[in-house]
Amino acid sequence: MMARVIDGKTHAARERAELAQKVATFRRVVGYAPRLDVVLVGDHPASAVYVRNKEKAREQAGMEGRVHRLPAETAQHELAALVADLNHDPNVHGILVQLPLPAHLDAQAILEAIDPRKDVDGFHPENVGLLALGRPRFVPCTPLGVMRLLKAEGIATTGREAVVLGRSAIVGLPMSLLLAARGTGDATTTICHTATPDPRAVARRADLLIVAMGRAETVDADWIKPGAVVIDVGIHKRDDGRLVGDVVFESAARVATAITPVPGGVGPMTIAMLLNNTYEAARAALAHSGGVGLLASLSEEGCVST
Numbered sequence: 001m002m003a004r005v006i007d008g009k010t011h012a013a014r015e016r017a018e019l020a021q022k023v024a025t026f027r028r029v030v031g032y033a034p035r036l037d038v039v040l041v042g043d044h045p046a047s048a049v050y051v052r053n054k055e056k057a058r059e060q061a062g063m064e065g066r067v068h069r070l071p072a073e074t075a076q077h078e079l080a081a082l083v084a085d086l087n088h089d090p091n092v093h094g095i096l097v098q099l100p101l102p103a104h105l106d107a108q109a110i111l112e113a114i115d116p117r118k119d120v121d122g123f124h125p126e127n128v129g130l131l132a133l134g135r136p137r138f139v140p141c142t143p144l145g146v147m148r149l150l151k152a153e154g155i156a157t158t159g160r161e162a163v164v165l166g167r168s169a170i171v172g173l174p175m176s177l178l179l180a181a182r183g184t185g186d187a188t189t190t191i192c193h194t195a196t197p198d199p200r201a202v203a204r205r206a207d208l209l210i211v212a213m214g215r216a217e218t219v220d221a222d223w224i225k226p227g228a229v230v231i232d233v234g235i236h237k238r239d240d241g242r243l244v245g246d247v248v249f250e251s252a253a254r255v256a257t258a259i260t261p262v263p264g265g266v267g268p269m270t271i272a273m274l275l276n277n278t279y280e281a282a283r284a285a286l287a288h289s290g291g292v293g294l295l296a297s298l299s300e301e302g303c304v305s306t
């Protein structure tokens, strides 16, 4: 029996359509649209593609935004100055600095310079801390997208064994926090990383296996308990141009009960969640600036946060 293939593209399209409705109402009631500004430094080829995809999705959702393209040799203080400008611009609700940054720049310092209330990536230490404490504000888009995908597919996590392969700050760590969180994942959650002696043996215990190790086509059928759900967060371009994940899809799909493909799995959900976070940032900014009456009108129109 081949696994069911989880269609992230369709789920993401539905998420974006629902968001577009909320954005249209927001614009009508409040008089402007949520705005996401993206900062792209240099000409990393994959980043250029991702940023273009984000732009397309943002426009389709009816949201405002700009892309700030800076040359690869931009200095730390120049990038920091742009971030400060965006922090202070009341028309900008969400800020995303595309990673990776060129090697001479200190990415951590830049991420910490972003106003945490505009940090729609959820990478600022304040937002990571809130998530760790079970009081999430902005949750990183990829793990949030995975949780939405599981929910939409009717895949329960409560009381199940979840294994996360990878402990990165942008995927593995927040993914583990969400899976373990009370009232969110409620799963028994294990993290495997580069110091785990036998990650395959641990992976094989998983009812739900999240693969985010950043190594092309590494996890095959031998890593998977029969009937497990497999979520592949990896994305790599092979020499022949083909996109692949961290999972050997054909092999894994023979053992799993459901699996995400690459492309068309987690990636499209990531972008949809980025736009959702930006909408929430705009709502929160409105509340903060005393737009209580307008917020009430939004709620009456059914635009409640989820």
Ligand SMILES: Nc1nc(=O)c2c([nH]1)NC[C@@H]1CN(c3ccc(C(=O)N[C@@H](CCC(=O)O)C(=O)O)cc3)C=[N+]21
Pocket (backbone or CB within 6 Å): 049, 050, 053, 096, 097, 098, 099, 100, 121, 141, 235, 243, 262, 263, 264, 265, 266, 267, 268, 270, 271
């Ligand atoms: N500050 C920051 N925030 C990010 O969220 C961020 C980042 N930097 N740097 C790079 C990674 C990667 N990432 C992806 C988003 C969408 C797809 C996506 O839509 N993938 C499509 C295919 C895209 C293609 O055709 O190349 C798919 O999987 O179907 C992939 C990868 C966000 N990232």
